[in-house]
Amino acid sequence: MKNVFYKPAGAFAGDFIPFYKDGLFRLFYLLDWRDKDNHGEGTPWYQITTRDFVGFAEHGEMVPRGTEKDQDLYVFTGSLLEAQRIYHIFYTGHNPYFPKQGKPQQAVMHAVSNDLLRWKKVPEDTFFAPSGSDSLYEPHDWRDPFVFYNDQAQEYWMLLAARLKTGSSRRRGCIALCTSRDLKSWSVRDPFWAPGLYYMHECPDLFKMGDWWYLVYSTFSERYVTHYRMSKNLKGPWKAPENDTFDGRAFYAAKTWSDGKKRYAFGWNPTREEESDRGTWQWGGNLVVHEIVQEIDGYLVVQVPGTVDILFSIPMEMDVIPRKGAWKVNDGVLTAEAPDSFAYALAGKLPAQCKISGTITFGPNTRGCGIMVNADKDGESSYYIRIEPGRDRLVLDVWPRKGDLPFMVELERPIKLIPDKSYDITIFLDGSICVVYLGRKIAMNARLYDLKEDGWGLFVNEGSAKFDGFSVMTISPSTDGVSNISRFGLELI
Numbered sequence: 001m002k003n004v005f006y007k008p009a010g011a012f013a014g015d016f017i018p019f020y021k022d023g024l025f026r027l028f029y030l031l032d033w034r035d036k037d038n039h040g041e042g043t044p045w046y047q048i049t050t051r052d053f054v055g056f057a058e059h060g061e062m063v064p065r066g067t068e069k070d071q072d073l074y075v076f077t078g079s080l081l082e083a084q085r086i087y088h089i090f091y092t093g094h095n096p097y098f099p100k101q102g103k104p105q106q107a108v109m110h111a112v113s114n115d116l117l118r119w120k121k122v123p124e125d126t127f128f129a130p131s132g133s134d135s136l137y138e139p140h141d142w143r144d145p146f147v148f149y150n151d152q153a154q155e156y157w158m159l160l161a162a163r164l165k166t167g168s169s170r171r172r173g174c175i176a177l178c179t180s181r182d183l184k185s186w187s188v189r190d191p192f193w194a195p196g197l198y199y200m201h202e203c204p205d206l207f208k209m210g211d212w213w214y215l216v217y218s219t220f221s222e223r224y225v226t227h228y229r230m231s232k233n234l235k236g237p238w239k240a241p242e243n244d245t246f247d248g249r250a251f252y253a254a255k256t257w258s259d260g261k262k263r264y265a266f267g268w269n270p271t272r273e274e275e276s277d278r279g280t281w282q283w284g285g286n287l288v289v290h291e292i293v294q295e296i297d298g299y300l301v302v303q304v305p306g307t308v309d310i311l312f313s314i315p316m317e318m319d320v321i322p323r324k325g326a327w328k329v330n331d332g333v334l335t336a337e338a339p340d341s342f343a344y345a346l347a348g349k350l351p352a353q354c355k356i357s358g359t360i361t362f363g364p365n366t367r368g369c370g371i372m373v374n375a376d377k378d379g380e381s382s383y384y385i386r387i388e389p390g391r392d393r394l395v396l397d398v399w400p401r402k403g404d405l406p407f408m409v410e411l412e413r414p415i416k417l418i419p420d421k422s423y424d425i426t427i428f429l430d431g432s433i434c435v436v437y438l439g440r441k442i443a444m445n446a447r448l449y450d451l452k453e454d455g456w457g458l459f460v461n462e463g464s465a466k467f468d469g470f471s472v473m474t475i476s477p478s479t480d481g482v483s484n485i486s487r488f489g490l491e492l493i
Contacts, residue, residue: 366463
């Protein structure tokens with residue numbers, strides 16, 4: 001069984017650097033073997049291409065890592081652009097051994113290509129954070145360059161994840177600005193944005209949609225999450241929307257790109273140590289792609305890309321059996337009344353790769369309702385994908401759990417919830433990966449490791465809810481877990 005959500009064989013995918021050309025999304029990414037003894041230290045850039053985010057062609061190593069004596073032992077995040085028929089990668093060269101030698105740990109480095117497949121490093125273009133007592137920036141945090149051409153200024157701009165030398169240690173994170181006219185010599189300017197909010201603004205990304213500019217970045221000091229800010233002017237101020245994130249804890253370092261019609265966010269769902277729900281989140285995992293949609297007020301929401309959605313096209317039989325509480329079944333609509341209790345119904349077994357979808361409508365004063373997955377036949381253990389109207393949020397819960405934890409730590413998403421309004425919910429399961437979309441507004445990635453049962457069901461906790469049009473879809477066996485490209489009339493190179 002192959003992953004629907006891409007992961008390199010025998011390794012893990014870190015930050016993705018997207019680029020679109022000639023009908024193909026070219027996704028460069030940081031490859032991590034997590035096996036220093038057999039593969040050595042450091043992370044190179046690899047490349048995959050895709051038209052549909054479920055079928056991928058692998059192109060191997062693009063930017064190789066250096067040695068312990070080189071600046072780019074770790075080839076960390078950067079960006080790609082085309083200028084004068086040449087493709088340019090600007091990336092982070094990271095060497096954790098250099099500070100002890102009195103050298104900067106990080107630098108911006110440059111590579112070029114004529115065909116997007118064969119890349120040549122340009123070491124003479126390497127540059128560092130300015131040194132000297134008058135420099136604004138710390139020398140060892142100078143990474144994740146994002147380069148674009150600023151038409152108004154008639155020059156190239158580079159945004160960098162950096163830290164100021166002064167101020168509260170955990171609030172010195174800023175987005176530095178460098179400018180160039182030739183993509184070789186760079187002038188360091190005052191910070192593009194220095195809000196005094198976070199330790200670091202990793203993987204900065206910038207794009208314009210309609211009248212709005214959007215600044216995207218990821219943080220780890222407050223919480224591990226990808227944020228965005230919005231402004232109608234590149235000079236700011238940068239407004240924080242009510243929900244300033246694309247996803248939660250299990251979706252990180254997201255960068256965006258457009259095919260000219262739609263824009264997508266490319267992030268990764270991290271694994272956990274010892275493949276346990278209690279394990280520490282790890283760096284790297286599997287690719288997850290969200291489609292970004294702009295609402296009338298300029299705020300951004302996310303939904304599942306259509307090609308991922310239609311990959312799951314084979315219906316499975318459902319056999320809904322109420323197990324507790326008052327349930328009514330009428331022409332495929334299930335209604336539960338449990339004003340002061342818990343009600344649930346089991347609906348059959350799930351394959352390892354599947355999609356559960358339908359609509360949920362809850363009544364006034366309902367405390368919770370939603371979907372059970374990896375549930376046992378007696379309802380003694382399950383993951384609960386729970387809508388909580390009173391708190392306007394979606395959470396992932398697990399039963400049994402410690403009594404002092406209201407749900408799985410960090411796995412919650414905000415959404416305005418209104419009684420008697422229908423909310424579409426779609427859940428994708430692929431091995432341990434779980435991706436939930438609710439109300440065509442929010443997404444929540446998660447990992448499900450500990451519970452191994454294959455049942456699923458519906459539940460209501462102190463209230464009432466209607467479940468309409470629910471189905472389970474799986475993938476045609478002919479696809480072997482990835483898209484059958486010919487189904488969409490596509491052909492990868």
